[in-house]
Amino acid sequence: MNTKNNPQVREFPAAKALLYADGLKKEDFKKKFVAVVNAYNDIVPGHIHLKELGEEVKKSIREEGGVPFEFNTIGVCDGIAMGHEGMKFSLPSRDLIADSIEIMIKAHGVFDGIVFIGACDKNLPGMLLACARLNLPSIFITSGPMKPGKYKGKNVGVKLAFEAKALKDQNKINNEEYENIICSACPGAGTCAGLYTANSMACITEALGLSLNGCATVHALDKEKKEYAKKTGKKILELIEKGIKAKDIMTQTAFDNAFRLDMAIGASTNTMLHLPDIAKEAGFEFDLKQINEISKNTPNLTKLDPSSNFFMIDLHESGGIPAVLKELQKGNLLKDTLCVDGVLFERIENAKNLNTEIIKPITSPYSKEGGIAILFGNLAKEGSVIKTAGLPKDFPSIFEGTARVFNSEEEVTKFIENEKVQKGDILLIRFEGKIGGPGMREMLYPTASISALKLDKDVALITDGRFSGATKGLSIGHVEPESAIGGLIGKVKDGEKIKIDLENKTIDLLISEEEIQKRLEEPKPELKKLDSKVLENYRSSIIKK
Numbered sequence: 001m002n003t004k005n006n007p008q009v010r011e012f013p014a015a016k017a018l019l020y021a022d023g024l025k026k027e028d029f030k031k032k033f034v035a036v037v038n039a040y041n042d043i044v045p046g047h048i049h050l051k052e053l054g055e056e057v058k059k060s061i062r063e064e065g066g067v068p069f070e071f072n073t074i075g076v077c078d079g080i081a082m083g084h085e086g087m088k089f090s091l092p093s094r095d096l097i098a099d100s101i102e103i104m105i106k107a108h109g110v111f112d113g114i115v116f117i118g119a120c121d122k123n124l125p126g127m128l129l130a131c132a133r134l135n136l137p138s139i140f141i142t143s144g145p146m147k148p149g150k151y152k153g154k155n156v157g158v159k160l161a162f163e164a165k166a167l168k169d170q171n172k173i174n175n176e177e178y179e180n181i182i183c184s185a186c187p188g189a190g191t192c193a194g195l196y197t198a199n200s201m202a203c204i205t206e207a208l209g210l211s212l213n214g215c216a217t218v219h220a221l222d223k224e225k226k227e228y229a230k231k232t233g234k235k236i237l238e239l240i241e242k243g244i245k246a247k248d249i250m251t252q253t254a255f256d257n258a259f260r261l262d263m264a265i266g267a268s269t270n271t272m273l274h275l276p277d278i279a280k281e282a283g284f285e286f287d288l289k290q291i292n293e294i295s296k297n298t299p300n301l302t303k304l305d306p307s308s309n310f311f312m313i314d315l316h317e318s319g320g321i322p323a324v325l326k327e328l329q330k331g332n333l334l335k336d337t338l339c340v341d342g343v344l345f346e347r348i349e350n351a352k353n354l355n356t357e358i359i360k361p362i363t364s365p366y367s368k369e370g371g372i373a374i375l376f377g378n379l380a381k382e383g384s385v386i387k388t389a390g391l392p393k394d395f396p397s398i399f400e401g402t403a404r405v406f407n408s409e410e411e412v413t414k415f416i417e418n419e420k421v422q423k424g425d426i427l428l429i430r431f432e433g434k435i436g437g438p439g440m441r442e443m444l445y446p447t448a449s450i451s452a453l454k455l456d457k458d459v460a461l462i463t464d465g466r467f468s469g470a471t472k473g474l475s476i477g478h479v480e481p482e483s484a485i486g487g488l489i490g491k492v493k494d495g496e497k498i499k500i501d502l503e504n505k506t507i508d509l510l511i512s513e514e515e516i517q518k519r520l521e522e523p524k525p526e527l528k529k530l531d532s533k534v535l536e537n538y539r540s541s542i543i544k545k
Contacts, residue, residue: 009109019110028067032112032240036061036070037101037127039118039143044077046119046143046191046198049220053141053229057115060233066240068233069111071104073097075123078442078468079158079192083409088439090122091466092538094274097126098133105134112137113240115232119143119190121197121469124205125274131210131246132282137239138246139340140211141232142202144220145312146190148305151181155313157193159306159470161185162448169417170453190220194305196469199312200267204275206321207261209249209339213347217316235340244338250282253337257325257344259291260333263298263370264324265315266307266389268469269477270442272372288374288383292505295373299365300389301327302358306451306472307371307390310358318358322351331362366393375476377506378516379462379488379498382480384507390472392457397503399460399474400510401426405494408432409443409465416449423458426498428489432465435527436484438539444468447475460500462507464489474500476507484527491519 009015010029019029036057040050058068074093081087105111114136116127124142131138148155164181167173173181191198202216212231218224255275262271276286301324304310319326325348328334336345353359360366371389376382401424406412412429415421427446434440447467450459456473464482467475483490488509492498497510509516530536 015110024067032066032237033110034061034066034068034236034240035105035111035114036068037073037104037114037116037118038070039073039075039120039123039127041072041075043080044075044120045146045186045189046077046220047075047123049189050117050119050143053117053225056226056229057117057141057233060230061115061237064234064237066237073100073123073126075120078121078197082162082442082468083413083445087441088437088535090442091273091434091440092534094122094126095129097123098129101127101130102133105136113236114138115236116140119198119202121201121270124198124201125278128205128210128274128278129281132250132278135245135247137236137244138210139232139236139239140205140215141229142205142211142216143191143198144218144222144225145199146186146188146193146220147313148193148311149184149187151184155193155309155311156181156185157305157311157470158185159194159448162444162470163452165445166416166449166452170419188221192470193311193313194470195265195267195302195307195312195315197268197270198469200262200265200271200469201274203265203267203321204258204262204271207258207325208254209337209344210246212341213339214320214322217312217320219313219316239340247282249338249340251337252284253335255279255282255284255286256294257334257337259286259294260298260328261321261325263295263372264301264328266300266303266371266387269372269385269387269467269471270469272374272385272478273466291372292374295370298328298333298370299331299362300367300369300371301360301362301365303366303389306470307387314355314358318355319351319353322348323353323359326351327353327359327362373502373505375500375505375507377508379492379507379509380479381488384462384476384479386474386476386502387471388502391474395457395474395502397501399500401460401498403428403492403494403496403498405430405492409441409446412443412446413449416446421450421453421455421459423455426460426462428492428498429461429463429465430483430490430492431525431528432463433479433482433484434542435539436482437465438530438535438542440466442466442468444470447471447473462489462498476500484525486520486524488516488520490525491522
């Protein structure tokens with residue numbers, strides 16, 4: 001037993017008495033104790049089936065001679081939180097999830113290993129942070145996607161529901177069509193059907209080697225998902241027996257592989273917030289320039305919704321993440337590394353690409369570079385993020401447009417609804433960053449509206465906030481330094497020109513250096529007054545960093 005992480009608390013008399021109160025028997029104290037961390041709740045569609053998965057995991061642990069102890073974490077549905085003040089609480093929930101798991105594991109001090117059952121945008125990253133921090137034998141089972149909805153004979157996802165509002169506002173659909181779209185978009189349990197942040201993080205978890213081979217794309221309500229839960233419960237006892245801990249798997253090589261997988265599938269831009277932080281928790285630094293280097297020689301092999309009409313079900317039926325990793329291996333872009341079920345190259349040895357329209361061969365990718373790029377320049381001295389996989393193939397490398405400046409998501413949404421947006425506009429949304437928001441809101445309603453109006457090629461959006469994984473088009477987020485701390489993005493004036501150069505990966509305000517310096521020397525804006533203790537604490541923690 002690892003006495004540093006897992007002291008003999010179960011032999012303390014009061015602790016032992018209280019564990020007896022939980023229903024344990026005398027013989028149970030000789031068994032391995034396994035924490036089952038479950039994100040189940042009745043609010044988030046990606047979580048509503050996780051109670052059943054938890055029961056399968058616990059049953060399997062008992063059958064293998066272990067003792068499971070289940071507890072829950074919180075989880076936010078970004079789709080429900082989107083478009084209002086609720087989204088400010090989503091990103092802060094990530095670190096709260098990590099902290100709450102650490103508290104439960106460290107406070108009780110009785111656990112030999114952990115099974116994480118998670119889903120959705122901040123839930124999985126929070127669990128991964130805790131996994132690295134606690135460094136016990138660990139394994140994940142991810143929720144699985146929901147099946148796509150059906151509308152007029154075509155597969156659809158939640159993105160269409162976001163677009164429906166703009167279509168209705170512009171009188172392009174009537175009320176009945178609007179309601180039919182909303183009722184059809186999300187047919188049941190699971191994470192959203194496209195390659196948004198939740199599924200992106202599940203794919204990354206598999207690429208890191210922390211979930212069983214093929215787990216990420218097995219859909220939520222497939223019978224196979226329960227089989228994965230059973231195998232996961234069995235596997236955690238093997239990991240404990242072999243003494244394989246989280247950081248034995250979460251190596252620098254594993255993170256290199258995960259970043260490459262991220263680029264190859266054209267994942268959500270939000271992975272650029274989470275994956276570097278998880279790597280740092282495990283002891284490795286990845287700055288944005290390094291990520292660009294990885295992207296530079298990692299081809300984009302898949303385009304799923306929102307970047308195409310293909311969904312996670314199509315990726316799964318084409319061979320899933322093992323098939324994508326196999327293509328990367330063919331290009332000598334992966335290194336072998338330890339996984340929960342062996343070593344990477346052995347577990348993908350028999351993987352097959354069953355549909356080269358869905359998963360492009362390494363020899364003929366969608367693009368030679370990865371699906372995410374980091375842009376620098378005078379408007380983003382410390383970087384910004386764009387999902388290049390969400391751009392049309394023939395999109396020009398340079399976009400120069402006119403800034404339309406807004407101080408909140410609500411302002412830009414109203415501007416679009418009032419039909420004021422025009423071709424060549426660059427909608428610049430500031431004071432939505434980690435500090436300025438605070439909470440760095442995702443802004444899918446504005447981007448979905450632009451998409452619904454067929455202006456993806458003609459209008460850009462730039463923000464110090466974030467964009468949803470369901471976003472496509474010329475949407476650039478995470479601009480640093482953010483406006484609230486005096487970044488240039490907060491000094492742009494309406495009508496000024498901005499140049500976006502995708503080839504050189506730059507984003508620049510086209511004014512003189514003298515004028516830029518003058519503006520940067522202006523006093524920093526006052527921070528918003530808050531009526532939330534959670535957001536106050538979050539903002540304070542970011543400022544301290």
